[in-house]
Amino acid sequence: MRPKRMQVAVLNITTHPHTPAQYIELFLRAKQERVVGLAHGDRHAIVSSFSKSTSNDIELWTGHLNSFVDFDPKAPWLNVERGEAAAPNEVASVQLPEDLKPSMKQAFFAFAPQSHRFVFELDSGLGAHSVCRAMRLILNNKKVRGELPEVTVTIEQERETLERIFEMQTLKHLRIMVTRPNPDDFGDEDEEIERRLERQRARKLTLTLDSEKGQGLTPDDETRKLARLAMSNGRVFAEGVGPKGPQKISTENHPLIGTTLYNAVTTLKDVAFVQAAKEVLTSVFTKVRK
Template sequence: MMAKEKKLEIGAINITIQPHTPDMYLKLFREVYKLKTPIKVSGDQFAIIASIHKLERGQVEPGPITGDFYRYTAIDPEAPWFDLKTGDFADGSLLDEINIPENLKPNGARFSYIFYPKEHLLFYESYYDSKTFGAMSAERFVRNLLNQPSILGKYGKIDVTHIPSKDKLNDALKMPTKEVIELIITRPNGDTLGKTQKRVMDRMNALNVETYEESYKAVQGRSIDVDINLKTMAKIAASNGKVSIKGKDSNSKPITFSTTEHPLKKKQYFDPNVQDAFSVLIELSSKLKDEIVKWFRS
């Protein structure tokens, strides 16, 4: 009898240090791992980088690294406890009986990751074994993880952008009526960019500009014409910042688009008797890495 197929879904995050080398990215990840700092993801949800090691034991540095992120619920020991039997808050005598070791955390979930230092792209499991790690949560976790005070002092601000869906961005740029287009660009890294994108980065560096914003507003009653230059700038912002578009569809109904609401996700179903989840993660991330780099450089 054939085993029931499992689903694995991954997301991709672009990480940028200025200036940088692949070795610096590896050093950065190893330093934040040693800190073992729990990072708040949302509400009472926290995450931590639990492990880090080479993707292949005998690989030549600087090669990809892998490991696990763990997410869990942090219980506030000072918060009141509710008693389902009495329908009221628990009294002190019951609370005295509660003894949960500080090192144990409930609702744990594990998500594997692979980071490619040369392309500065991180791929993570966004869905596996009925557990999800949403794009916004993953981006927030990685940004806060890499921008801890002690890390900022050594590396400066580290920009983190979840890669959006290329197809959704292209569809948005073809919106029948584009009334407003807003671009926010953080300094990209030139090694994965085409000539036009590298010129943008060089100019931002020359002007000591950390963030660059452009806003386009259409003539009343008309639509913005997206030329090759605007399309290129939108691609840079999509992978290093944010793109927002407001307009109307073919029925003149108002619509909005934001790259933050359309993260890139890649899923694959597999037979657990034939293939394990980690090998699928390697396969998907390697393929997606090449696709993203090609998109950046085109």
């Protein structure tokens, strides 16, 4: 039997102030309150389970993110046989229980409270941007967030995309957006930006550089540090000229994807997912320090 492939992506979830226990409490409340977040279109998501994993080498909490289709039953209905709007008496016969939702899909997720990273399965039909949107809405719901300030949710992005930006033959425009990081993630670079934003009571920092006419940008070390930080805490957008002509690159369109292969006969899917989560978390913290 050919091995099965599993792909995962990662979100960075940050609060200020923050402790591992505080992050865990956020997810426990999200599950308890059954808060729903819009993912895309009519598809919504909910944290349906959340419990501590039995993993020994890293603290992980695992669960399921369930998505489903929700719609306004009072909106116009279509009678497909007649090809026209359904009559009021036809719609009146439709009874939809409030606690039943159609088109359910389920994805594994794992949360590492020490690094506040949320790893989720991509094979369930929800992409990285959809999950990011849903989790941002869920965790910032007043029932979940409580008295905390805004919970920031960002996509962990490929470092290779940033390399492509800095390797452009002519870099004409560079925009870096960084939200306030947790200073214990990656050392001095995080601490410096975190203190700078805190002093100015700022939630995020945006740096925009445009080149002189007929010239290309030459980003210095400080700009490159800020861009690296944005791979976990923001995004970078660039315009310039590459080997094949004009280019526009947004790192947000290139999430970090972890891929693992497993034998479905000998390995349970949830076990394979936990292994994939550990591998991608290792990748995040190895690449960012390079």
